[in-house]
Amino acid sequence: MIKTILSGPGIIINGQYPLAMHTNSYFNNIGAGNMRFNTATSSVEVFDGQNFWQPLPTACPTVMLDPEVLEILAWAKKKMQQEEEIEELANQHAAVADAVRAQNRAMDAVNIAVALCRIAS
Numbered sequence: 371m372i373k374t375i376l377s378g379p380g381i382i383i384n385g386q387y388p389l390a391m392h393t394n395s396y397f398n399n400i401g402a403g404n405m406r407f408n409t410a411t412s413s414v415e416v417f418d419g420q421n422f423w424q425p426l427p428t429a430c431p432t433v434m435l436d437p438e439v440l441e442i443l444a445w446a447k448k449k450m451q452q453e454e455e456i457e458e459l460a461n462q463h464a465a466v467a468d469a470v471r472a473q474n475r476a477m478d479a480v481n482i483a484v485a486l487c488r489i490a491s
Contacts, residue, residue: 375431380439384432 377383402419405426415423435443460467 375433380436382434382436384434 375383401417404417406415406417406423407413408415408423408425411425413425413428415425418424456466456470460470
């Protein structure tokens with residue numbers, strides 16, 4: 371049984387709450403913790419050992435990704451598709467391959483300039 375679902379960075383959970391069911395743990399309480407389905411209320415109940423049947427709390431949590439995470443995933447998927455298309459075209463056309471090499475050299479130069487600026491700061 372899942373007792374609690376917690377959200378974290380990038381994950382949203384709606385309709386959650388911790389499951390808190392109390393039953394006495396005394397050994398003399400015969401039947402404490404037994405469960406039944408109550409057809410009158412359509413709920414699962416647990417016996418607390420003191421002549422009380424308590425309904426189990428129910429929830430229907432919804433787990434989803436944060437909108438920002440979804441946006442990042444969509445961007446990454448689009449970027450991957452673009453890179454695959456460019457790679458295919460570079461394999462078929464020399465002009466595209468030359469442009470990709472020039473772009474890679476330019477990015478290398480940018481990375482060197484950024485590193486030098488960080489050292490100078």
